[in-house]
Amino acid sequence: MQEMVHKDQLKGHKAVVVGAGRSGLSAAALLESLGAGVRLLEKRTDFDVSQLDSRGLFNVEPVLGEHRPEHFQGADLVVVSPGISLAMVRGLCPAGQTVISELELASWFISEPVIAVTGTNGKTTTCMLIQKVLEKAGRRVFTGGNIGTPLSDHVLSGKRADILVLEVSSFQLQGCSGFTPHVGVLLNFSANHLDHHESEDEYFRAKMQLFARQGPMDLAVLPLDLRARVESDFRIKSNITYFAPTGRFHCPGLPGAHNQANMEAAMLACGFVDVSRNIFDQALLEFVPPPHRQEVFLQDKGVRYINDSKATTLEAMTAALKAFDSPIRLLAGGRYKGGDFSLLAGTLQEKAAKVYLFGDSREIFEDAWKNSADMEHFADLEQAAARAVQEAGPGDNVLLSPGTSSFDLFNNYQERGEAFKVAVRKATGITLQ
Template sequence: MTTFKPLQNKKITVIGAARSGLGAALFLKTKGNQVFVSDFGKPSDLDEARSILEANGIGLETGGHSERVYQADCLVISPGVKSNAPVVHEALNRHIPVISEIEAGYQFFPHPIIAITGTNGKTTTTALTGHLLTVAGHRPLVAGNIGIAFTSTWEQWESVKKGVIEVSSFQLDHIADFSPATSMILNITPDHADRYQTFNHYARSKFRITENQGPGQLFIYNADNDVIAPYLNEVQAQKWPFSVKKPLHFGCWLEGNRIMMQTNGKAIDLIGTQELLIPGIHNVANAMAASLAAAREGVSPGVIAEGLRTFKGVHHRIEFIRTWNGLSFYNDSKATNTDSVKVALESFPGNIILLAGGQDPGNDYNDLLPLVKERVKTIIAIGESAEKVTRSFTGTVPVIQGGMDLERSLNEAVRVSKPGDVVLLSPACKSFDMFKNYEHRGDVFRQLVLDLK
């Protein structure tokens, strides 16, 4: 791919006017570019974006992509735009470079980047890595797929020392020169069957995070994930592993319930897993990955341990909301695939009332059946996939139809629960059938829980 470095004084079309697209358009405008934004969405859904763009001298078209899109030196696409979208194909056929918003920001970001990807755990690990560096006084920027568009943070760049960036496979699909100082793959499990022809295509997309790295850079990876192993020989960066299942001689591993780390010739006992405030063995793995990234930045073991003990987790990822009438309520709205739901269910010993469903990404629920049978008392099926959820779990546990009304679904969950139960929103599906995004879904659920009287 041919890109323009720097992207200055060019004609640039941004595809998508949501969070990432809006951030990219406004940022690229500050670099002297002629920016135009095109979004396939309804005009009425983009009134706010139009006002912001027009106030900054940026044109916006909605409802489709016109010929004006291709009157550009480069296309910058939002993560929500599929790589096989006609607008992307047409641009490439015309030999117009297509890059992601992450790539556009990378070309200007003046500091080293720690880039984090994986099917699950990205947001928690990104936030935790940022927390460890903050405790150490390193002034990191935390952005990306975590919910803050990388390019929208440009005004902070001169005041920080490094970037901790969560990146999705969609963002990696259209990188060109993106080369983080430290890259990380937490895990790779089946996901996004609606975006990738095969699972191998999806795994390859994840590994693009390290394709431009060299021997002076670092790749942190999960030694327990069998999908990762076959690709390791292709990685040119230094490799630091972590494992929650087996002892290692280097990297991070468990000895009993102690998190051990060795990066410079001496094994260090960091903390006990019971000292973490975030529940579940998956979060032990996330803590290991973040600890290795912090160690690479020169953070001492004592400061890493302090940061691990004080990290409270992130919104929408097994987020504790409140205890009410003996029930514990958790918001796991970011669980948009079955593997994330598995992680959530494994975080509790049982007595779970599970709210699941939404915009189906092509889920096969068979792998969840044993765990659901073991730990879930009742499922409340929500969203446009409620019928599929009902068919998939009927006969394993009781299923109640909540449909397109989250408030009614929550009330059903409360009705069938008993003191000591856990009411868990962990949808396994995207949110766009009923909400703007998973954050909106989680925020609505949290408020409904807080309003219970």
């Protein structure tokens, strides 16, 4: 419980935080507020240590550069930021050392009920939809976790909410042993992050950690197409309900069958905490999805321009292609994370007028689609967007849905999406007022 956080709680204890991103800094702040001595490890040697002072972390010891076993000696607790391999960290730690995620650490100090959402695709949009519905129902909501604000910051704020809505990733769940949501939602599952996880099975088991400690008063919401796999390999003690898209919801901002599935999951989660269908439907009509997710940001001369930069997987790209009408001029490319893109060959033949490749993974796309689509490769996104704008005509959809991570040319998918919008506006001559 938050009221149990006091400055002497971990006095005399030493903690190591791995990663100085938003979650790592939040974990360090929480640990220091509890009285622990904190060492912060960050591989980037250009990390601006003045960020510690700006957060009031004057006693945190920063260590920059490659992590070494001696950095973990004497620590009572190691907290790992999302995206950093727990297996790598455990390999550097002494045997038996406690290694957890920031999510697990913060969960020790909350008392509010939690709706936690995981899945390969659609997590952020579904969390924000659930937040919208709950606020429409008059609830005080904190939304964070793997999006926006880390849970540790909520604990530190001392503010109370009626319910917490958390996006949780496989990376975070791998470092959890006590985190237990009142409602756990798995939206979908497909091969992803295989550059981080040892196998698809390990990735799936990380996702299923969401339900490992639930009890009979809790709810597990799972996709119907995973029912056989779940029931053969896992023992879930909570109430289980399965969902599939039915087409019964209307939300102008959420096109496509995949969003119908996400809305089904959101309705089940909200219904379990006593939100009516009427409130849910009202919230759908008002809901504005977050940017970079099938975002129609410009219509000009009969052409729609769609920013789906968050589509970093094959499945997300497939959903986008199916959500919009033909003909589609598809911009794709980036750092490959896994998936068999030849499975999209039929959809491309049906829907794509042309594919504009940019950045890394050219060979993967060209090999998968060589008999299915007209393709052209460009060194960067701006050149690809300019050619797509030049060749698009009335009725076309120019769609950025990369199917890969952004880390070849950009720092994150948000930067990539904004670069696409700038490139389109430059090529069309339409600037923001």
